[in-house]
Amino acid sequence: MVWRGLVVGVFVVLAAGQAVGQISSPPPVALHASSGTPLSETFTPSTLFPTNNAKSSTTAIPPPVLPDEPGAGPDGGLFPTPAPLPKLWSGSVEAGLNGASGNSDLLNFRGGWNVRRKSEDNILTSDFLYVYQNENGSTNAQQALLNSRDEILFPHSKWTIFFANQVEYDELRAYRFRVGVYSGLGYTWYDDKTTTFRTRVGAGAVRELGVDGTGDRWTSEMLYGYDFRYKINAHMSVISILDLYPRIGDWGQFRLRARAAYEYVIDPDTGTVLRTGIQDRYDSDPGNAKRNDLTFFTTLGIKF
Template sequence: MRPGPLPLLVLLALGVLAAGAAAQAPALIGPTGHNPYRELLPLPPPAPPGPPPGPSAAAEPAAADALPPPGESVPPAPAETAPAVVQPAVAQPAVAQPDVAQPAVAQPPAAEALGPVVEAELAPDIAAAPTVEEPILHWYQPAYWFGPTPWDSGIEFGLNGSSGTSESLSFRGGGFMKRKADDYKFDASLYYNKTHSNGVEVQSNALLDTRYDWLFDDSPWTLFVMSQTFYDEFQAFDVNFNVNTGFGYTWFDEEWTKLTTSMGTGASREFGGPGSEWVQEASFSVNYELKFADNHRFYAKADYFPEWESFGNYRVLADTGLQFSLHEPSNLSLKLSATDRYDSDPQGVAPHNLNYSALLIWKL
């Protein structure tokens, strides 16, 4: 039995509808892979809870999402790219990401910022600190002519008088100048004595004593040259002059005590007397100082000059005394001294010339 035309038409229409639905299926899924008809299908029951998925499990959805939609070609992988290898899960230390906000850390204040604070705290101390002023030098001070070096200088003055059965007036004046450096030492002194008794001058003499020592680093030995000029109006001569040189040795050189001895040779001559020739002589000296308090000092000095041809002919100059520093004013001190000059050949006058005095010293 052959079918009629109506059933054939129905079958033809169903075939056309089926072919159209198949052609429209990729368009319904869309480029993102989302199928709207999938929502109409029943969902499978949830899987039982298990261990959290590892990196390999998380890599599968990522790989599935990375697949292109149907109908598109997969681009070839670059030749340099190596196939991904899934490593086992290993605990790695946490690494801070640059886009993660970090807590602010307080920084120490800058050094410049501390300047005003420190200056403000020290301002009272700085203001209270005394300012050091340079000393004003005068023409009569050695440092005015030779520079501000460690000079020790002063002027001495003493006066003594008596009245009654006899009248007398004695005057003594002088000064000293000392300087010590690393390589030399200089010492000079001058004094003058004058005495009147009942209106008659009975004494008038002066002594200039200078000495220069060359120092040799830390060695106690020194090389010296010295000179003495003695004037006496009541001697057989007017002036006695001597110059000597030799070696010295420092036994003690402490703040509280000093002892130096020396020996050498030289010559002396008397001017304005019966003998005017140069006489060769030896020289032996000792110089001692002792500081037994902050403002008390004892000193003693002696020079012995025998003739080389006859040691029985000699001269001795000795000077000793005590010095006390005064508190007010601080540059004044009191000195008690005794000086003696002895000549074994006095030529008709007294061999001793002794002077003792109380002096006021004004240190420059």
Template sequence: MIIRLSSFPLLMCSSIDRPRTPAPTSGRSPTGHGVYRRRLPGRGAWASFVARYRTLTGRAKARRRPHSPDSASRPDLASRTRGARPLGPITPEGEPMSLLEHVSRPLTGALAGITMIGMVGAAQAQDVVEPPAGNNANAVDAEAEAPPPFLDLTSWDGSVEFGLTGSSGNNERISLRAALGLVRTTEEIESALRIVYRYAKEDGNETDNRLLTTIRNDWLMPDTPWRAWARAELDIDEFQQWDARWSIAGGPGYEAIDTDRTFLLLRAGLGLTQTVGGGSENKITPEGVLGFDFTQKLSERQNIFANFDFFPALDEIGPYRFVAIAGWEILVDPDLNMTLKVGIEDRYDSRPGDGFKRNDFDYYVTLVWSF
């Protein structure tokens, strides 16, 4: 069977715009295999072509329907070809199909399919499975364990230290020591700030006036005894060859002992130092650092501590300095967090300068209030 495609648009428009001639009552059935191959008797040429087109259209769709790949793979298209009115410009019942109906039917089927898909997707979106309670609990725990901001004062532990001694009579003497300490500890970082001020006066003459500021930060490594540390220090002393000395240092640290009662941290590193003012050379000196921090808990109310730092000069062999601190702390009032502190401090410099001693000792007894 041969269909001329060039005649198809004209025939389709004619079937829509012109009333259809009733189907012939004689001859072979339009749905049979022997499609009209001769002009029907008593019909004009135009009516014969229209009848042939209608017959061929219905027959062609009947043959293509079972073999259409789209019909087998797309149920929505297959369903549109079932029933008494298959797609096409002419209906089997002989009713002319309007152009609007001819165009809108495929769109209506497609929109129906899209609507169904949207309804199914919306139903699936509403059917949300709540995560297990454990996940929520872990998220809350992770948020709770997050360290507070560095500048949040509530995350810092502090202490104020004060000691005063004096005498009057044949000799007028007064000695003052005050200190402020701040410590912030998290699982990853330990930060500390300490400011110590000393002042002494005897028979109207000032004998000691010193301000020491130390900042230190330790970066902890979870599940290992190792850490990294860095420290900056500024020492202002009116009774030294220099007016001020600054130093910076840093390096690795190793927790040799870490128990409920004993703690020992070994440190090493490199640093720089410089003395300014007075008779100093204002020279920046590279130096090494070897030291340790030690704490021993004697009882629920007592503990002892010791800190040591050795600074050998690296630009030449010979010069060095060290700082040694030791003390004993006794908790005297748990309700007030009041502690009695007894300590000794020795600052040694192998080259103190002309007229100055190498050792600079400081003994003190102070009360410490922790907050």
């Protein structure tokens, strides 16, 4: 029994040694890791990431060609340059001065401005004028006149609806201030790059403030007027504006405001303009002043 047990033990030891030797022996073909590096090699950057000098068979995809559309940016890219906004505001500021000192002391000043805002459905205009004349210490004229008009435009129509007001100051008249409000219809006959001619008709009321010896009063008036402008060339233009205010119920009483001028653009880059013309203010009931007040003027201004 003892001998049989020794034989079995020796057989088990020999069998186990042979199995261990087979497991520890490397296989005839080396296994590779998923990265392509043999398991038996040392892991280094060159073995983990081998350099492949062969050209790739995949064709590189060229960058997309960006469209070259009207209004695109300088590089024809997808970010076009925005179109410039339309110019809404225009107008001018002007002033003129002359005087003398010695045998006679004379000072004449004239200044004002006019602005215009035009959009697709609205035109807003406003102008202001101030005149001062002094001779030998005596004031011959001190006047101020402010006009504004707001017009509503209709699509595909030459007709407009307007609302207007006027504020007038005159130191030498029986009144100090005259305020008027009006509304009515306007019609555009021509409006292009060279010629503008527009007429208007309406009605309203005017009130004189600070009347000597009497109280303030409202008076009903009609309104007839026109605006005319003709551009001769890039430098020269002529303008004419007239407003007639006949009194309702007494057509013999009326007021007239008229202006005509020639303007020459001296420098288009800066908008410097020379303007010369005449202005007439007529009142059939002026109180203690003359009915007609005609002035000639030459001013230098800036257009914008």
